[in-house]
Amino acid sequence: MRISTSQIFQQGISAILEQQAQLQTTQRQLATGLRVTTPADDPVAAVQILDLSTGLSRLDRYQRNAELAMGALAREETVVQDAVDVIQRVRELLLQANNATQTAETRSSTADELRGLRERLLSLANTRDASGEYLFAGYDSSRQPFVENPGGVVFRGDEGGRELAVADGVQVAIRASGRELFMAVPVGNGSFAVAADAGNTGTAVLNSSSTGSDYQRDTYTLTFTQATPADPLTYSVVDGAGSTVASGNYTASSEIAFNGARLSFTGQPADGDSFSVGPASRESIFAALDGVIAGLEGVADTPASRASLNTLLAGGLGTVDGALGNFLERQTDLGSRMAQVESVAASNESFALGLQTTLSEVRDLDYAEAISRLQQQLTTLEAAQRSYVALQGLSLFDYL
Numbered sequence: 001m002r003i004s005t006s007q008i009f010q011q012g013i014s015a016i017l018e019q020q021a022q023l024q025t026t027q028r029q030l031a032t033g034l035r036v037t038t039p040a041d042d043p044v045a046a047v048q049i050l051d052l053s054t055g056l057s058r059l060d061r062y063q064r065n066a067e068l069a070m071g072a073l074a075r076e077e078t079v080v081q082d083a084v085d086v087i088q089r090v091r092e093l094l095l096q097a098n099n100a101t102q103t104a105e106t107r108s109s110t111a112d113e114l115r116g117l118r119e120r121l122l123s124l125a126n127t128r129d130a131s132g133e134y135l136f137a138g139y140d141s142s143r144q145p146f147v148e149n150p151g152g153v154v155f156r157g158d159e160g161g162r163e164l165a166v167a168d169g170v171q172v173a174i175r176a177s178g179r180e181l182f183m184a185v186p187v188g189n190g191s192f193a194v195a196a197d198a199g200n201t202g203t204a205v206l207n208s209s210s211t212g213s214d215y216q217r218d219t220y221t222l223t224f225t226q227a228t229p230a231d232p233l234t235y236s237v238v239d240g241a242g243s244t245v246a247s248g249n250y251t252a253s254s255e256i257a258f259n260g261a262r263l264s265f266t267g268q269p270a271d272g273d274s275f276s277v278g279p280a281s282r283e284s285i286f287a288a289l290d291g292v293i294a295g296l297e298g299v300a301d302t303p304a305s306r307a308s309l310n311t312l313l314a315g316g317l318g319t320v321d322g323a324l325g326n327f328l329e330r331q332t333d334l335g336s337r338m339a340q341v342e343s344v345a346a347s348n349e350s351f352a353l354g355l356q357t358t359l360s361e362v363r364d365l366d367y368a369e370a371i372s373r374l375q376q377q378l379t380t381l382e383a384a385q386r387s388y389v390a391l392q393g394l395s396l397f398d399y400l
Contacts, residue, residue, distance in 0.1 A: 019380050030371070048362050052355050058168075059352045065164040066345040070338060072174040076135050077334045079127045080327055086121050087324045090114060090289065094320060097296060098313040104301065111296040118289045122146060122153060125182050136178025145178055146286075153286040155183045167344045172337055181330055183284040186322040188315055191215055192261060195276045196311040202270030203303045205310040206263065207253065209318075215260030220277040224250060224269035233269065237277075267307055275311075288319040 039046035096102075097110045125146040128134055133141035138158035145157035155178070162175035187193045191211040196204075202224070219240040226233045236247040237258045246258035256263045261277060295312040299305050 016385060019377060052358060052362065056352060056355050059348050059355070062166050062348050063345060063352075066166045066341050066348070069164045069166060069172050069174050069341050070345075072129065073334055073338045073341070075127075075129055076176075077331065077338070079124050079135060080330050080334065083121060083124050084324065084327045084331070086117050086124070087285075087320060087327060090117050091317065091320050091324065093117075094292065094313050094317045098310050098317070100306075107296045107299065111293045114289055114293050114296070118286060118293070121182075121289075122148065122286065125178055133175075135175065136181065138175065138177040138179075141175060146182065152290060153183075153284055155179050155284075166341055167348060170340075170344055172341055172344075176330075181326050182286070182323075184282040185285050185288065185319055185326060186280050187283055187288075188280045188318045190318075190322060191217075191280050192277050193280050193315055193318070194263065194311065195278075195315065196308045197274045197276070198308070200270065200273040200308060201304045202273045203267035203307040204265045204269035204273060204275075205267045205307050206275070206314045207266045208262075208264045210262045212260040212262070217279050218259070219279065220245070220258065220261070221274055222256065222263070222277060223274040224271065226271040233271075235269075270304075283319070285319070285323040288316055288323070292316040 093110050093114055097107060102110075125136055126134060126144055127136070134143070134145050134157070135141075136157065137143055137145040139160035139162065140158055141162070143156060145155055146153055147156055157177055157179065159177050159179065161173045161177060163171040163173050166172050189209050189211070192209070192215075194206050194209055196206075204224070220237050222235060222237050224233060224235050233250045234248065235250045235256060237245050237256070239245050239259070246256065248256075250256070250269065252268065253264060253266060256265075263275075263277070292313065295309050295316075299309040
């Protein structure tokens with residue numbers, strides 16, 4: 001086989017170029033600290049690196065979402081705790097106002113403080129976060145959810161909520177509607193509410209109310225009758241259809257029971273006094289406070305009027321307790337969600353550490369091996385260059 005001089009030279013140049021390319025790859029690896037800098041370096045490893053990098057990017061996004069979720073939940077928890085403090089103060093004032101030692105001046109002072117607490121509660125209901133979004137507006141967080149109208153506070157938000165993904169398949173609610181929290185408070189004891197008739201002339205005041213498992217939901221009317229002062233005071237309870245469901249002689253503080261409901265009164269009812277016992281509805285905490293404030297400011301200085309006020313305050317106290325239950329339940333829910341976010345974030349961090357370790361093993365450079373390889377490639381390149389120079393001096397014409 002004949003090998004031309006030009007072929008020898010071409011093979012020598014190709015060998016030098018190949019060694020230079022390998023040397024350049026090693027230099028690039030040493031400069032970047034990466035074993036795989038292009039897919040051509042290791043196609044299989046390049047696919048693994050892409051998958052691992054995608055996983056780490058997804059986890060990083062989840063961790064940022066977890067931080068946002070924790071901030072939003074912590075902000076709402078602070079607002080709810082402030083609302084709990086307001087409600088507890090309202091409860092204290094109602095307990096103070098619901099006794100016989102109150103005067104017109106103290107009732108007026110109590111009404112003024114309750115009005116201020118109501119305004120504080122409305123302000124909390126319209127709290128915004130750092131980005132200017134309303135916490136309790138639902139989906140439409142740019143719109144003020146609670147608005148003061150001539151007829152009272154109305155809710156203009158929606159029932160929706162906002163969620164953030166904090167892990168694969170894990171969504172955490174960071175926004176919830178405030179309608180249930182502020183506008184759907186159970187009235188009375190949660191099962192039924194008792195209201196005194198406006199024409200009552202006695203001093204009977206609701207002392208306690210409760211229900212049993214056999215409670216039958218209906219609208220009842222409790223009426224006291226006494227033909228003459230010498231006759232015993234009696235009571236009768238009729239249901240919504242007008243049928244008598246209970247009756248008997250009444251004595252102070254005795255329990256009146258009917259269809260699973262139990263009532264106890266203090267004071268002395270007068271002949272013809274009546275009380276309605278209806279199914280507990282739901283109303284806003286603002287409407288409940290408005291009713292109590294109006295009752296405190298409008299009470300006349302008569303025993304019957306004061307008794308009606310005390311019944312109103314007892315009902316208001318039940319509604320306030322219902323509102324307090326709403327807020328405490330929301331606190332529990334917020335704590336549960338925050339614990340979930342913390343747990344998921346810790347799991348994400350642990351998983352990310354494992355992915356980073358695997359990625360480093362696949363992608364990062366072994367410097368000791370690379371430096372040794374660089375020295376070997378330098379030696380090989382130098383040998384190729386020397387052999388090429390030596391071959392250049394070999395020509396048949398030099399010997400002719």
